[in-house]
Amino acid sequence: MISIRGETVALDTNVFIFALRKEPDYPACETLLFDKLPALQVYMPLQIFLELQRNLTASEMRRVVHALTMAQAVTWDYAPARIDLIQQWEQRGAKKGDAAITAHMEGAAIRYLVSENRDFLKELPALPFTVLSSEEAVRLLGESGS
Amino acid sequence: MSSISQTVQVTLRLPKDIYERITQAALIEQQQVEDLLRTLITEGLEAHTTVRELLEHVSEDYRARLAREGKLHQSSDDVLQELRDLREQIARDLYPR
Numbered sequence: 001m002i003s004i005r006g007e008t009v010a011l012d013t014n015v016f017i018f019a020l021r022k023e024p025d026y027p028a029c030e031t032l033l034f035d036k037l038p039a040l041q042v043y044m045p046l047q048i049f050l051e052l053q054r055n056l057t058a059s060e061m062r063r064v065v066h067a068l069t070m071a072q073a074v075t076w077d078y079a080p081a082r083i084d085l086i087q088q089w090e091q092r093g094a095k096k097g098d099a100a101i102t103a104h105m106e107g108a109a110i111r112y113l114v115s116e117n118r119d120f121l122k123e124l125p126a127l128p129f130t131v132l133s134s135e136e137a138v139r140l141l142g143e144s145g146s
Numbered sequence: 147m148s149s150i151s152q153t154v155q156v157t158l159r160l161p162k163d164i165y166e167r168i169t170q171a172a173l174i175e176q177q178q179v180e181d182l183l184r185t186l187i188t189e190g191l192e193a194h195t196t197v198r199e200l201l202e203h204v205s206e207d208y209r210a211r212l213a214r215e216g217k218l219h220q221s222s223d224d225v226l227q228e229l230r231d232l233r234e235q236i237a238r239d240l241y242p243r
Binding site (some may be wrong): 013014017018019020021022023025026033034035037039046047050051054055056057058059060062063065066067070080081083086096097098099100101116117119131 | 147175183189192193195197198200201202203204205207208209211212218222225226229230232234237238240241243
């Protein structure tokens with residue numbers, strides 16, 4: 001059984017949005033962000049940061065950023081993803097946006113993306129990272145103790 | 147901001163340079179100075195809360211805003227589709243080639 005405790009994970013925009021909306025279809029998003037954040041090591045790539053910024057007001061964004069500073073660790077990656085990697089993933093069938101996320105993840109050697117977006121799995125059979133639902137991420141955090 | 151149904155009026159004395167920074171920030175964020183002061187005080191208080199308390203307040207404000215915009219009861223599938231579209235739009239802007 002894998003554990004994501006001690007692993008750096010990226011949280012997709014939909015995890016933040018569903019958590020803040022308190023979306024009943026995805027209750028584990030709220031559990032993961034509101035209750036498990038101090039146990040997580042979070043990687044925040046530019047693409048996801050910009051998507052959040054477009055969805056939230058300046059005040060909401062500042063407070064989400066502040067919350068992220070309470071994670072076990074947070075890595076802010078403000079650099080654009082590598083163009084050669086984006087093109088490579090587009091050629092393999094990914095849409096440009098998903099290719100950008102994949103390039104960020106590959107470039108930073110991040111092994112887990114928590115997302116409710118199943119497009120990654122449909123588009124790309126050989127991803128360099130594992131896509132977990134928020135429910136799976138909560139379970140994998142809980143299974144490793146404390 | 148959260149819980150503004152009951153309010154009290156407060157008179158505040160600030161150093162002039164702080165006040166000028168606030169008016170400048172209000173201009174940039176296109177807010178009234180009074181609204182920004184309320185935001186800054188709330189955020190200052192939230193600096194001492196737990197993650198859940200902090201995010202509960204953000205969620206409350208976010209959901210109230212979505213309700214005003216008529217978007218609170220969007221289906222999760224519609225939200226996901228909007229996020230996919232936004233992802234493509236941002237990626238096209240960032241990486242035009």
